[in-house]
Amino acid sequence: MSDTREFDLVIWGASGFTGRLVAEYLFEKYGVNQELKWAMAGRNAEKLEKVRAEVADSSVPLIIADSLDEASLGEMASKTKVICTTVGPYGKYGSKLVDACVAHKTHYCDLAGEVLFIRESVDKHHEQAKADGTKIVHSCGYDSIPSDMGVYFIQKEAKASKGSPAKAIKMRVKDSSGSLSGGTYASMMDTMEQAAKDQSLFFKLINPYGLNPEGKQSGPDKADLREVLFEEETQSWIYPFIMASINTRIVRRSHALIDFAYGEDFEYSEANMAGEGDEGKAKAMKEAGIMAAIMARPGTPQQEAMAKRMPKPGEGPSKEQREAGYYDWRFFITHDDGTKSVAKVTGDRDPGYGSTSKMLAECGVCLAKDQTPDTAGVLTPSTAMGDLLLGRLIANAGLTFSIEE
Ligand SMILES: NC(=O)c1ccc[n+]([C@@H]2O[C@H](COP(=O)([O-])OP(=O)(O)OC[C@H]3O[C@@H](n4cnc5c(N)ncnc54)[C@H](OP(=O)(O)O)[C@@H]3O)[C@@H](O)[C@H]2O)c1
The missing domain is CATH 3.30.360 (Dihydrodipicolinate Reductase; domain 2)
Structure with a gap:
């Protein structure tokens, strides 16, 4: 993927309940325009500006993209290395964004717990994403x-x-x-x-x-x-x-x-x-x-x-x-x-929000910044990011993994 993209990561759905928590976490943990170049995205400028004022500051760029407007999704996907999306239900609003990410070779992660949506994504996109080196990663929250x-x-x-x-x-x-x-x-x-x-x-x-x-x-x-x-x-x-x-x-x-x-x-x-x-x-x-x-x-x-x-x-x-x-x-x-x-x-x-928002954000940062394994296609968190994600979850997202007996 070209390094010339404007952003490392865009959080789409930032005005929703979980998306705003992801934006808040990114702002607190990574600041703005430092190591991580990121933006908040949503369909409604007014709502997005209001949430930005509550969880971050005006230096965080905003992008307007609506699931009903394919051109807006393509433009958003072309500007960033990774999109994290909390726009759901994914079965209703999510598939056009996956299309756009595969078309623009943009890595993607979401919180989908919807088997039918993921099945459709696998059938439609696995081979193309694999051939292009794009990682489409579903279920990056409490599930799964x-x-x-x-x-x-x-x-x-x-x-x-x-x-x-x-x-x-x-x-x-x-x-x-x-x-x-x-x-x-x-x-x-x-x-x-x-x-x-x-x-x-x-x-x-x-x-x-x-x-x-x-x-x-x-x-x-x-x-x-x-x-x-x-x-x-x-x-x-x-x-x-x-x-x-x-x-x-x-x-x-x-x-x-x-x-x-x-x-x-x-x-x-x-x-x-x-x-x-x-x-x-x-x-x-x-x-x-x-x-x-x-x-x-x-x-x-x-x-x-x-x-x-x-x-x-x-x-x-x-x-x-x-x-x-x-x-x-x-x-x-x-x-x-x-x-x-x-x-x-x-x-x-x-599980569903405080922990999930940190997990999704760290998946996005991992996909944007780390030398992840040489895997591509419609993947899972472990097959897309392996040890690098494990390290981030432990260091930054408040998870522990241990053998007890
Ligand atoms: N896997 C997990 O562990 C986990 C945990 C939490 C959530 N989730 C999933 O994450 C998703 C979001 O949950 P939530 O509680 O954050 O939902 P929410 O508060 O309803 O937020 C949904 C977001 O989608 C946006 N949206 C709706 N229609 C859109 C469209 N046509 N174009 C662009 N954006 C649109 C909304 O924008 P507006 O603000 O403009 O209305 C809002 O930002 C759900 O599918 C949920 O199941 C999964």
């Missing part, structure tokens, strides 16, 4: 960095300590504190509405290997957990994890993109842990019920009632809630020689 980079970290450690990669990893959320934004809820509903209208999309959504390359969509993993049960290995009641439907697909795509280096029988799953005994069971049942209500089928009275209680686009958790938030994940590992160990991944802010 802790999962994807957690497995990447564990397999590196397993190869170093055991001489071979782990055979199976179960990610279990031990604890977390955070809540949804209106934009995330709108994105979840958008995916469910699409799948409700078209059965072929529904099957794509439930395929555990649905983001793998065509012809490489089989393996030992089954559907995501859909019930409450007691798990001997973790000695805990477990219940479905809402993000498993995207995270597991990203981890499996990463594995496919490295030619199944952990073995074609490698297994991966995700769930929430609720603890032991009657208390654990009661918590698992209660939380599973709340999740089922949030995910109620679009158009049903249950979903309509839930939608009224959910935040609207642009709304989300307060600064106090974001700063008090955190997550604490455990990865239960089975090694090639049959031995077991446990790894831990944590984040120091609420």
